[in-house]
Amino acid sequence: MGEQISLLDALLVTLVSMVAVFVILILISSLINGLRMISGDKKKTEEAVAEVKPAKNTVEIVPVPEVVKEDNEELVAVIASVVAMHLGLNIPDINIKSIKRVQQNSNPWSSTSKAEQLRGRLY
Amino acid sequence: MFVDILSDFWASTGFAIMEYGQLIMLLISFGLLYLALAKGFEPLLLIPIAFGMLLANLPGADLMKEPIVEIIQDPNTGELVSQTKEVGGLLYYLYQGVKLGIYPPLIFLGVGAMTDFGPLIANPKSILLGAAAQFGIFATFIGAILLNSSGLVAFTAKEAASIAIIGGADGPTALYLTSKLAPQLLGPIAVAAYSYMALVPIIQPPIMKALTTKEEREIVMNQLRVVSKKEKVIFPIMVTVVVSLLLPSAASLVGMLMLGNLFKESLLADRLSETAQNELMNIVTIFLGITVGATANAQTFLSTKTLSIIALGLVAFSIGTASGVIFGKIMCKLSGGKINPLIGSAGVSAVPMAARVSQKVGQEANPRNFLLMHAMGPNVAGVIGSAIAAGMLLNFFGG
Numbered sequence: 001m002g003e004q005i006s007l008l009d010a011l012l013v014t015l016v017s018m019v020a021v022f023v024i025l026i027l028i029s030s031l032i033n034g035l036r037m038i039s040g041d042k043k044k045t046e047e048a049v050a051e052v053k054p055a056k057n058t059v060e061i062v063p064v065p066e067v068v069k070e071d072n073e074e075l076v077a078v079i080a081s082v083v084a085m086h087l088g089l090n091i092p093d094i095n096i097k098s099i100k101r102v103q104q105n106s107n108p109w110s111s112t113s114k115a116e117q118l119r120g121r122l123y
Numbered sequence: 124m125f126v127d128i129l130s131d132f133w134a135s136t137g138f139a140i141m142e143y144g145q146l147i148m149l150l151i152s153f154g155l156l157y158l159a160l161a162k163g164f165e166p167l168l169l170i171p172i173a174f175g176m177l178l179a180n181l182p183g184a185d186l187m188k189e190p191i192v193e194i195i196q197d198p199n200t201g202e203l204v205s206q207t208k209e210v211g212g213l214l215y216y217l218y219q220g221v222k223l224g225i226y227p228p229l230i231f232l233g234v235g236a237m238t239d240f241g242p243l244i245a246n247p248k249s250i251l252l253g254a255a256a257q258f259g260i261f262a263t264f265i266g267a268i269l270l271n272s273s274g275l276v277a278f279t280a281k282e283a284a285s286i287a288i289i290g291g292a293d294g295p296t297a298l299y300l301t302s303k304l305a306p307q308l309l310g311p312i313a314v315a316a317y318s319y320m321a322l323v324p325i326i327q328p329p330i331m332k333a334l335t336t337k338e339e340r341e342i343v344m345n346q347l348r349v350v351s352k353k354e355k356v357i358f359p360i361m362v363t364v365v366v367s368l369l370l371p372s373a374a375s376l377v378g379m380l381m382l383g384n385l386f387k388e389s390l391l392a393d394r395l396s397e398t399a400q401n402e403l404m405n406i407v408t409i410f411l412g413i414t415v416g417a418t419a420n421a422q423t424f425l426s427t428k429t430l431s432i433i434a435l436g437l438v439a440f441s442i443g444t445a446s447g448v449i450f451g452k453i454m455c456k457l458s459g460g461k462i463n464p465l466i467g468s469a470g471v472s473a474v475p476m477a478a479r480v481s482q483k484v485g486q487e488a489n490p491r492n493f494l495l496m497h498a499m500g501p502n503v504a505g506v507i508g509s510a511i512a513a514g515m516l517l518n519f520f521g522g
Contacts, residue, residue, distance in 0.1 A: 029248065032243075
């Protein structure tokens, strides 16, 4: 194109370029969708992190009879990250089936003593 | 005798040969240095740019002087050979990296190594917002052509294209295109582009608020899915192949961006990734900044063109932001209210500042709103989008 261009030419450049930008990016977008198919986890990955599904690294924290159905996402996230760190795995690689509160069977004196002994080993 | 020596010495100093234009350029460089040093205005870029401007406008120092080469006949072979009669200035040689389009792709290598395309892969639809925000570039292109008819300035098509790319809000892309199409405007365009990028948190929010309702700003988006490593590794290779085959003129920018990203995502080339995003990036930034600043001489900088470029740059940013938000609103309607239109403004690139602005404005409307990761999708798509737009402009006006 020449040094000076008319408004009509400028509009044409705009139209062609914007169509090109959209077409290329839409193509990339659809290829990303295709990529997701190839990687083979189309449905699974859409579900929340702390979803229940049996898999290789299943951790079950000691159950007690009392079952409290709570929607406590923050607590689940914290427990999931602690378990993942402890096992040295990424959060998506572990599946937590259930989390149940362990009933305090021992009296406060003995649990304090246990805690102190643990602390003594740490330092 | 003593007086002669003194007057000769005086005549050899820069003070004696300084022109008014150079003095004004020195004052502008002091102003920019003040903004960078005292106000913390993009100091990593503005310090080298302003100092380059200072060095190039010191009379007598000739740091941007071109070498003088003469063609002579070789006495032995009789062939014509070129011989350097006088070497050029230091900044002239460093400037070759800008002139030949070497530095901007190297910066993109580092940007790629720092960018996480995960949010974009998790939500591929957000790539459209990165495309929509490129309207700013072309609206400004038309604006620059229209300004010609006002008779105030006379931009050539190449100059108009270089000014328009400021709307891509992407420094390396703007410099790359300008170095190819209108190298004489590198100084003003670099100053305008980087200044407006620093001003994104001031320019964008009023436009975003004016175009959206409070209900739209309050929309909380669903959590993004987890992206597998395989997807993250294939993505840069795929984008390079697709974009480079469809638009070869964008290959150097997009290719380097994606190579940097592959270094990062492969997890096998940590050393290369570290170097690309730290040492290499810093070295190239110094060279790029100082030489771009050095192109700003009185003849080109002190003109109505510079003022027009600064005005058009603001128009470019504003229209880019507005078109991103408007497209966000359309996607919000089509998705049944699942997409918060505020993430559209992040499509102008300016990574990650524009995404942070979306997050901030969203959180003002609804304190429980976390839009940052959602806005990173259009934000990084904007980088690819503006590189494609630059490639298209290069196709039309390059060569």
